[in-house]
Amino acid sequence: MNADELKQRYLAGERDFHEVDLRGADLRKAYLCEANLSRANLHKAKLSGANLSGTNLYQANLMKAELDQTILNDAILSGADLQGANLHRASLIKADLSRANLKGAILKHTFLAGANLRGAQLDRAHLSWANLRQADLNQAHLNKANLSGAKFCRTIMPDGSNKNEDC
Structure with a gap:
């Protein structure tokens, strides 16, 4: 399936696209809210400015995907591979x-307020100026992550403690 076919099928009412192969697909500014893209291969896909609110991306391959300014509010990305992905201002x-x-x-300037990042691998991630208010980072791995300027308020840190800066 290619990007145009996916968009046409979505517009026709289809929402289940689990395990679809869309490597390198151009889905910039696409509207795919509440679609099922679990276990989809979106390696190096271009999703900048897309609206994927409520979308199921469970265990999806989003390695090196372009997700800058993408809306992923309430999305399920549990177990997803976002290694090297660009989520700037997402x-x-x-x-x-x-x-x-x-x-x-x-993840520079990314809005992660209330996000569940429990056990996430964030080693060497760029989280400068990210909004982590009320985010759950319990058991997250932050080795060499850049957190300069990040906003913390009622944030659960990797050790289970609460960080209440910038409240």
Whole structure:
């Protein structure tokens, strides 16, 4: 399936696209809210400016995907591979990123308020100026992650403690 076929089928009312192969697909500014893209292969896909609110991306391959300014509010990204993905200025409010691989991901100025990042791999991730208010980072791996300027308020840290800066 290619990007145009996916968009046409979505417009026709189809929502189940689990395990679809869309490597390198151009889905910039696509509207795919509440679609099922679980276990989809979106390696190097271009999703900048897309609206994927409520979309199921469970265990999806989003390695090196372009997700800058993408709306992923309430999306399920549990177990997804986002290694090296660009999520600059993306909105992931209340998204489930538990156990997701975000190693080296760019999350600068990203909205992660209320996001579930329990057990997420965030080693070498760029989280500068990210909004982590009320996010759950319990058991997350932040080795060499850049958190400069990040906003914390009632944030659960990897050790289970609460960080209440910038409240």
